[in-house]
Amino acid sequence: MPIVAQNPMARVYSRFMYALCIAFALLIIGVLVLIIGYLVSIGWRSVSVSFFTENPQPYGSGRYPGGMLNGLVGTSVLLAVSGVVGIPIGILAGVYLSEYSANSKLAAPVRFVSDVLAGVPSIVVGILGYELLVVPLGGYNGWAGALALAFIMIPIVTRTTEEMLRLVPKSYREASVALGATKARTILRVVIPAATGGLVTGIMLALARVAGETAPLLFTALGTRLLTVNPNQPFPSLTKQIYNYATGPYKEQKELAWAGILVLISLILVLNVAIRLLSQRRGAR
Amino acid sequence: MTTTDIPVNLTGNPLPAPAARRRSRGQWVDRIVHRLAAGSGVIVLLMMAALVSVLFYAAAPSIKTFGLKFFTETSWRPNALEKIKRTPEGKIIRDADGEAVVDTIPPVFGALPVIYGTAVSSAIALLFAVPMSLGTAMFLIRIAPAKLAGPVSFLVEFLAAIPSIAFGLWGLFVLAPFLQSHVEPSLNAGFGAIPGLRWLHYDGMPTGRDMLAGGLVLGIMVLPIITAVSRDVLRAVPQTQIEGTLALGATWWQSCREMLRYSRSGLFGAVMLGLARAAGETMAVTMVIGNVNQVVASPLAPAQTMASLLANQFAEADGGLHRSALLQVALILLLMSLAFNVVARALVVGKQPTVTQ
Numbered sequence: 001m002p003i004v005a006q007n008p009m010a011r012v013y014s015r016f017m018y019a020l021c022i023a024f025a026l027l028i029i030g031v032l033v034l035i036i037g038y039l040v041s042i043g044w045r046s047v048s049v050s051f052f053t054e055n056p057q058p059y060g061s062g063r064y065p066g067g068m069l070n071g072l073v074g075t076s077v078l079l080a081v082s083g084v085v086g087i088p089i090g091i092l093a094g095v096y097l098s099e100y101s102a103n104s105k106l107a108a109p110v111r112f113v114s115d116v117l118a119g120v121p122s123i124v125v126g127i128l129g130y131e132l133l134v135v136p137l138g139g140y141n142g143w144a145g146a147l148a149l150a151f152i153m154i155p156i157v158t159r160t161t162e163e164m165l166r167l168v169p170k171s172y173r174e175a176s177v178a179l180g181a182t183k184a185r186t187i188l189r190v191v192i193p194a195a196t197g198g199l200v201t202g203i204m205l206a207l208a209r210v211a212g213e214t215a216p217l218l219f220t221a222l223g224t225r226l227l228t229v230n231p232n233q234p235f236p237s238l239t240k241q242i243y244n245y246a247t248g249p250y251k252e253q254k255e256l257a258w259a260g261i262l263v264l265i266s267l268i269l270v271l272n273v274a275i276r277l278l279s280q281r282r283g284a285r
Numbered sequence: 286m287t288t289t290d291i292p293v294n295l296t297g298n299p300l301p302a303p304a305a306r307r308r309s310r311g312q313w314v315d316r317i318v319h320r321l322a323a324g325s326g327v328i329v330l331l332m333m334a335a336l337v338s339v340l341f342y343a344a345a346p347s348i349k350t351f352g353l354k355f356f357t358e359t360s361w362r363p364n365a366l367e368k369i370k371r372t373p374e375g376k377i378i379r380d381a382d383g384e385a386v387v388d389t390i391p392p393v394f395g396a397l398p399v400i401y402g403t404a405v406s407s408a409i410a411l412l413f414a415v416p417m418s419l420g421t422a423m424f425l426i427r428i429a430p431a432k433l434a435g436p437v438s439f440l441v442e443f444l445a446a447i448p449s450i451a452f453g454l455w456g457l458f459v460l461a462p463f464l465q466s467h468v469e470p471s472l473n474a475g476f477g478a479i480p481g482l483r484w485l486h487y488d489g490m491p492t493g494r495d496m497l498a499g500g501l502v503l504g505i506m507v508l509p510i511i512t513a514v515s516r517d518v519l520r521a522v523p524q525t526q527i528e529g530t531l532a533l534g535a536t537w538w539q540s541c542r543e544m545l546r547y548s549r550s551g552l553f554g555a556v557m558l559g560l561a562r563a564a565g566e567t568m569a570v571t572m573v574i575g576n577v578n579q580v581v582a583s584p585l586a587p588a589q590t591m592a593s594l595l596a597n598q599f600a601e602a603d604g605g606l607h608r609s610a611l612l613q614v615a616l617i618l619l620l621m622s623l624a625f626n627v628v629a630r631a632l633v634v635g636k637q638p639t640v641t642q
Contacts, residue, residue, distance in 0.1 A: 010536050010538075010539065011536055013536070013538060014536035014538035014539065015537075017538040017541070018537055018538065021420040021423045021424045021427075021428060022424055022428060023420070024416070024417045024418075024420030024421050025420065025425070025428075025429070025437060027417060028417060028421050028440075028441055028444070028508055028512070029437065029440055029441075031444075031505055031508075032440055032441075032443065032444050035447070035451075035452070035455050035505075036447075038455060038459055039451060039454070039455065088325075089325045089328055089329075090325075091325075092321050092322045092325035092326075093322070093325035093328070093329050095322045095325075096322035096323055096326040097326070100319060104323075106323065106326055106327070106330075107326070109330060110326040110327075110329050110330060113330055113332075113333045114329050115626070115630055116333070116623055116626045116630065117329070117332060117333055119558070119561050119562070119565075119623075119625070119626035120336065120565070120619065120622060120623070121564070121565025121566070121567065121592060121618055121619070121622055122565070122567065123565070123592050123595050123596060123615070123618075124336070124340070124565070124618060124619045124622075125336075127340070127595065127599065127612065127615045128336055128340070130599070131339050131340075131343055131612075132335070132339060151332060154328075154329065154332065155329070158329060182311045182314065182315040183315055183318075183319070184311070184314045184315040184317070184318035184319070185311060185314070185315075187318060188318070208446055209446075211448075212446075212447070212448025212449065212451070213448070213449075214450045214567075214568045215567040215568055215596065218596060218599070218600060219600055222600070239448065239450050242450055242454070243450055243453075243568065243572075246453070246454050246457065246458075246572070247457075247572065254458075258454070261451045264448060264450075264451070265448070265451060268446050268447070268448065269443075269446075272443060276439065
């Protein structure tokens with residue numbers, strides 16, 4: 001390493017790079033503030049009571065442009081179904097990696113694959129959903145959308161579950177086994193309760209991530225203007241409704257899209273702050 | 286797993302089975318939990334297998350038809366073309382009845398434009414995001430006091446939580462008009478005027494919905510992941526290493542450069558993770574890149590990425606070759622992002638680089 005600290009230029013250069021690093025950090029935060037600020041300031045004007053109570057109305061109808069009740073309900077149902085499928089599988093796979101991996105040849109591949117799966121582009125997951133659940137069932141449907149979201153959730157939940165369970169001290173497990181508990185009882189009554197906060201964090205992280213997904217729903221749930229809770233048909237979602245309105249021709253619909261984004265980001269912000277508070281409380285204990 | 290039959294199994298050594306074994310309820314629960322956990326692990330493996338095999342199977346007709354030409358063909362034409370046959374002199378050839386002879390040109394699909402669009406927009410994204418992310422990571426580790434580093438990290442990571450469609454909306458209604466009216470006209474004039482940069486000039490009015498806009502939005506979107514991973518990688522540089530450089534009289538930046546060198550493979554992994562994210566990103570890019578299937582050198586030209594092509598055409602594609610070709614694009618996208626992720630994982634999780642001096 002050629003060191004030329006005596007060279008005054010090196011000192012000036014160092015000062016410059018120091019300032020540049022600070023500038024970059026400020027710039028990133030500036031970009032964040034700019035984007036959020038813009039979304040909030042525009043979206044705020046368009047949010048009204050009817051956004052939450054009415055369905056989208058076609059151009060020209062009396063109550064045009066309506067709201068996004070269908071999207072709110074649709075996204076909630078999709079999240080619920082994908083959670084029911086994805087969370088247990090993700091947690092069990094995480095338990096497997098953390099608790100049963102000692103003598104298992106399966107653990108290393110599972111860990112590797114779940115790591116890599118987390119990086120698969122979400123649109124590809126949507127296409128898999130189309131091939132496996134839309135073509136055979138004969139049409140776009142909510143199940144396909146929910147399962148595509150579950151597909152995205154599983155690796156996230158698996159990875160956080162494994163990490164959180166590994167934080168539980170080994171002595172807890174030893175104490176439980178020494179008292180005569182079986183391995184399953186140890187996991188269910190000692191290890192998982194000790195890591196509950198972390199597991200909830202992982203679940204909420206995964207929910208926050210899939211709540212904002214659009215690409216996997218394009219060819220699975222498809223979306224509809226109508227309010228429905230029947231997953232056998234094309235199924236509405238907040239994000240798809242926002243996408244349709246943002247890329248559509250009408251000004252009023254674009255305003256609704258901004259309002260939708262504001263509601264979506266607020267939801268995700270609430271989830272994120274909750275995650276942060278939860279993990280802090282865990283740290284304090 | 287035979288060891289499940291045994292109640293105490295922490296050591297991994299199977300205990301001798303009791304002579305008269307009666308399965309208690311606890312043992313049944315034990316087996317069920319083990320089976321469920323292992324089954325879920327298998328499900329994770331099956332998910333990956335399904336992804337790769339289904340895409341391969343569905344893309345097979347296209348792979349068979351086009352072979353390697355798929356990567357070099359520049360047109361993407363889902364409909365057959367009918368063209369009137371002409372002699373080399375340009376005269377229309379007529380058959381015995383006096384009807385013009387028509388050549389039917391079959392549909393053709395090539396992935397070069399979308400691969401090019403993906404590569405250029407990802408490259409612009411990295412050009413923008415890598416210096417910013419490394420600078421911010423350095424800031425978090427070597428400049429910011431702990432009280433400041435926490436909130437800054439949180440804000441950067443919150444950027445990662447914003448849904449892609451929100452970036453798309455912002456890019457479409459804020460960034461694109463801004464680029465169109467304030468940046469691109471002078472940038473394009475500059476490209477045209479400077480001799481060496483002539484090839485970057487766009488012969489047309491830049492619309493703000495082009496590879497530059499797509500690249501910038503992608504750059505913003507990959508900032509958090511590159512920052513977070515490189516922060517963790519840089520944090521793993523031993524304190525003695527930093528102190529050593531300072532003791533030798535290095536300036537602040539010179540010691541930072543040593544840190545960057547020390548952890549270069551991990552940082553490369555961080556960039557690969559960002560690249561994987563940028564290449565697979567769909568909604569935001571679809572909304573700002575212009576969606577024109579072409580290979581044009583200028584970053585001010587509209588383009589199409591693999592993901593945006595899928596988003597735009599997959600739902601409308603009829604069965605047969607068009608859909609199969611789209612699936613082949615999806616397959617290429619999948620394999621590419623798998624490769625990036627595998628390399629990144631090996632570099633970030635793998636062993637720390639050894640000191641070279």
